[in-house]
Amino acid sequence: MQYQICRTCIMDTTDPGIRFDVSGKCDYCANFEENLRPHWQEDIAHPSRVQALADAIKAERKGHDFDCIIGVSGGLDSSYTAYVAREVMGLRPLLFHVDAGWNTDQAVGNIEKLVNGLGLDLYTEVVDWEEMKDLQVAFLRAQIPDQDLPQDAAFFSALYQFARKNRIKHVLTGSNYSTECCREPEEWGGYPGIDKTLILDIHRSFGQRPLSTFPLVDIMIYKVLYQRVLGMQVVKPLNLVPYVKKEAEQTLERRFGWQSFQHKHHESRFTRFYEDYWMPRKFGFHKRRAHFSSLVMTGQLGRDEALDRISRPEMDEHYLEREFEYVANKLDLTVDELRVIFDGPNRTYKDYRNKRALIGLGAQVMQKLGMERRLFR
């Protein structure tokens, strides 16, 4: 296939499913303009909507110490969600953090500053490191691009389990259109949701020890049982208020001494390494291409600047090699062992048992109902 890049964003044919119109504009941009932006702008233009949501959340949890829960990583999106919940919506959220072993010091510092600055309580759940490590090494040996599934699964499963156990109905997340309207295609390691079948099949094939405490809630359980039957609601406040990345960073810095990261997802040392080294060099996919395209579509970054940023890694070569050693050591692998895995043949989730077809069906229903507006092929 001939190489092509969108004339308005920087998505390109490294996404095998991308389509272009006659003018050279991609289907992500078309979807943003036709399907996503109008609804999004409409919500932001009506501040009464976010207030009505806040009132409903408060009314539902009257008499409790907190009225909702927010999963925080120390990164921008979740940190700003906590700020909006407290200061704009007047809620009393419980901040919930999952420590999967890869926090950067900056992420930990940011969470502390938020907790103190907003006067909120924090609950931290620590994932058993031996199990976390075992699952991550199994994933690496499975050779699929989706290397962040173990962390994502732990973060969201622990959050949903805690909310369910404590009968907290409203789960606020930092998911948003402003910085994430261009959703990375699943070929780039964007597997859609926590698929227990896939995770356990990979662990069965390459794992060494049982996952006895690892938090794992399957997508069908949280989408159907938790959300449809038990009435848990996942709320995305950042889509209801003006949310501009640079301004949000400045607000958090000014108010709490919060420190901004060089790039999205840099709060986790593993994710930073995975997105800046493992994915581009082993698979040829740049997740940053989708991150930057989101900012270009929403007018927060010039296309030329995005092209310049994507032309080189976020971290320099020496630093990346040091991170390679750090990740190997942390996972109890020698640098050579990790190198052998890195050089091994690439696979995809299709080489393992999975319920991708079922998830796709669910996603189509969500899109028909207007509950998911981002492009989901």
Ligand SMILES: [Zn+2]
């Ligand atoms: Zn485009």
